[in-house]
Amino acid sequence: MSKFDFPPSIASRPVYGTLKPRKGTQHLMIADGAGAEALLDLVASAPEIMAQAHVIFISRGSDTHSEKLRAAGPAILHVGPSYPATVQRIRRVLQDTVMGAQIYLAGTEGLIGQAMNEALQAGIPLAAIQTEHRGSVARRVQCVHCKGITEGVMTDPFVCSHCGLNLFVRDHYSRRLAAFQGVCIDAEDPGEVPDPVELYK
Amino acid sequence: MTIQFNDETFRDDYTFRNSEWAIKRFPFPFHEDSYMYSVNMEQHRGGPKGSVYEKRFDVDEHYISEMRDRALVLADDPLRCQSLPHMTLAGWDLLELIMVSKSEDYPDLFELHRNGNQWRWINKPLGIDDSFTFMDEASLPYGPMEYITRQAQGDYAVLDQRENNLWMDAGMVTTQADWSLDFDIGMNFFEWHAPVPLAHEMGVFKRALKFLLNIQQGSPARRLNWTMTVNPLLDTSPENYHKWGRQKTTLTPENLGRKQHLRVELQTFYRLPRSNALVFPIRCYLIALEDLVTVPKWGRRLHRVIRDLPEELATYKGFIRNRPMILDYLAQYDDGLPTSPGIWPDLDTEPPLQK
Numbered sequence: 406m407s408k409f410d411f412p413p414s415i416a417s418r419p420v421y422g423t424l425k426p427r428k429g430t431q432h433l434m435i436a437d438g439a440g441a442e443a444l445l446d447l448v449a450s451a452p453e454i455m456a457q458a459h460v461i462f463i464s465r466g467s468d469t470h471s472e473k474l475r476a477a478g479p480a481i482l483h484v485g486p487s488y489p490a491t492v493q494r495i496r497r498v499l500q501d502t503v504m505g506a507q508i509y510l511a512g513t514e515g516l517i518g519q520a521m522n523e524a525l526q527a528g529i530p531l532a533a534i535q536t537e538h539r540g541s542v543a544r545r546v547q548c549v550h551c552k553g554i555t556e557g558v559m560t561d562p563f564v565c566s567h568c569g570l571n572l573f574v575r576d577h578y579s580r581r582l583a584a585f586q587g588v589c590i591d592a593e594d595p596g597e598v599p600d601p602v603e604l605y606k
Numbered sequence: 607m608t609i610q611f612n613d614e615t616f617r618d619d620y621t622f623r624n625s626e627w628a629i630k631r632f633p634f635p636f637h638e639d640s641y642m643y644s645v646n647m648e649q650h651r652g653g654p655k656g657s658v659y660e661k662r663f664d665v666d667e668h669y670i671s672e673m674r675d676r677a678l679v680l681a682d683d684p685l686r687c688q689s690l691p692h693m694t695l696a697g698w699d700l701l702e703l704i705m706v707s708k709s710e711d712y713p714d715l716f717e718l719h720r721n722g723n724q725w726r727w728i729n730k731p732l733g734i735d736d737s738f739t740f741m742d743e744a745s746l747p748y749g750p751m752e753y754i755t756r757q758a759q760g761d762y763a764v765l766d767q768r769e770n771n772l773w774m775d776a777g778m779v780t781t782q783a784d785w786s787l788d789f790d791i792g793m794n795f796f797e798w799h800a801p802v803p804l805a806h807e808m809g810v811f812k813r814a815l816k817f818l819l820n821i822q823q824g825s826p827a828r829r830l831n832w833t834m835t836v837n838p839l840l841d842t843s844p845e846n847y848h849k850w851g852r853q854k855t856t857l858t859p860e861n862l863g864r865k866q867h868l869r870v871e872l873q874t875f876y877r878l879p880r881s882n883a884l885v886f887p888i889r890c891y892l893i894a895l896e897d898l899v900t901v902p903k904w905g906r907r908l909h910r911v912i913r914d915l916p917e918e919l920a921t922y923k924g925f926i927r928n929r930p931m932i933l934d935y936l937a938q939y940d941d942g943l944p945t946s947p948g949i950w951p952d953l954d955t956e957p958p959l960q961k
Contacts, residue, residue: 417793417796417797417798417800418800547789549786549789549844549845550844550845550848552685552788570848575801576800576801577800577801578797578800579789579790579792579793580792580793580797581791581792581793582789586786586789586844588844588847589847589848589851592847592848592849592850592851592852593851593852593854593855593927594855595852
């Protein structure tokens with residue numbers, strides 16, 4: 406099951422929806438991992454949009470998803486191995502979007518948040534961007550102390566992959582950084598770190 | 607009166623002290639014997655002579671030392687001062703507002719001479735005499751917001767107004783109550799307040815935003831906010847929390863009156879003329895509990911407020927672990943007598959401690 410209902414949360418936390426086909430002159434779709442399934446569901450309901458679709462898929466090694474997306478017949482399909490490897494291409498493609506382009510983002514919070522940020526910086530109106538969460542519920546977390554971002558955080562607390570401090574995940578999200586805030590958990594009592602608990606359990 | 611500036615520190619050996627004058631004019635934030643969130647805005651149009659409300663930008667005995675502390679914070683972490691590219695005009699607006707206000711309100715300390723766009727700014731306490739071209743960034747050593755807020759006590763959040771919201775798009779933040787400009791920059795009003803408990807559900811932020819969006823040029827507003835800080839540490843930043851957090855564990859019944867401080871923010875709100883941005887100065891005042899209880903009304907009241915504060919708020923404000931010890935200390939200064947309404951010390955009319 407790749408869909409997950411996030412519990413009600415804070416005002417800064419993004420809310421994800423379900424991708425719906427919209428009329429547009431271009432359709433730019435960016436997805437990672439199980440996000441491919443959201444794109445395939447979208448296309449199943451409106452196969453005609455694939456003729457104007459540019460799909461950028463971060464496969465994380467999933468050939469099955471790549472093949473299914475190819476079979477759906479997008480105008481352009483690019484499969485990249487990771488987000489950092491793909492972000493320059495995303496920026497370049499966003500530069501070429503025209504008025505009336507529709508943006509579809511699907512997959513992990515990290516992918517949606519970072520691609521959303523790129524799209525907004527490229528001047529795409531928020532109303533033209535849809536999102537759907539699929540796959541891992543791991544978070545991107547920025548250490549408020551060293552500013553390093555740790556990807557794929559599945560537990561709370563966790564160890565900052567940059568400075569090594571024990572961090573708890575504060576319920577505070579920055580769209581600019583596409584990351585939650587991590588704050589030292591044992592600042593007042595060094596070494597007293599509770600056992601990590603899996604997120605959303 | 608001429609201000610005698612203190613030579614003091616807000617870190618390491620913590621030599622910060624309030625004089626008798628500073629204690630009497632402290633902005634005590636509780637107008638009654640209990641506290642809950644409220645929008646509590648009022649017009650910022652002066653106040654009693656000598657009070658922190660009297661001038662547009664209050665200058666007190668801590669001015670020079672606070673500016674020295676700010677420079678240390680910025681040298682260590684330049685991300686405490688940031689301005690998104692579209693906020694430069696608001697920075698000039700802010701520079702003008704502070705220079706004009708301070709030179710008019712404190713003519714013995716600050717002078718502003720304007721000849722068209724050729725401006726000369728003299729800041730006597732800090733020994734600055736700069737000539738520059740208004741609206742020409744190259745003529746100042748820093749951007750306009752950074753230049754002037756290195757010379758003005760308190761933090762400054764500069765908020766862009768669009769889409770019926772306020773956006774934290776620039777700021778100088780080195781004396782903050784545990785929030786990060788670097789993390790919050792670019793957020794709207796609801797997003798940057800997301801971690802605050804209870805207030806969202808109470809509708810406080812919706813009402814506050816509506817009020818702030820309607821602030822007009824020439825009609826600034828103000829409110830007080832508060833928290834507690836161990837040691838007179840101005841830079842209680844999340845960035846450095848792993849360094850200062852341990853200080854919370856150093857309180858003992860013997861040192862508490864000296865080390866535990868009430869931290870009050872005088873928040874003011876000004877509409878800026880060219881950019882239509884809103885500037886939100888957040889001025890921090892610290893007072894040791896042993897000084898605060900020299901005003902009998904304040905000693906009585908602070909005990910009752912801290913005792914009855916909901917647990918979520920004591921946790922959010924970061925003193926839940928020390929609350930029992932703080933209450934033991936404050937209980938000595940609460941004789942159960944009623945207190946007069948309002949925040950003022952009322953030293954001439956309120957009875958001395960009856961025990």
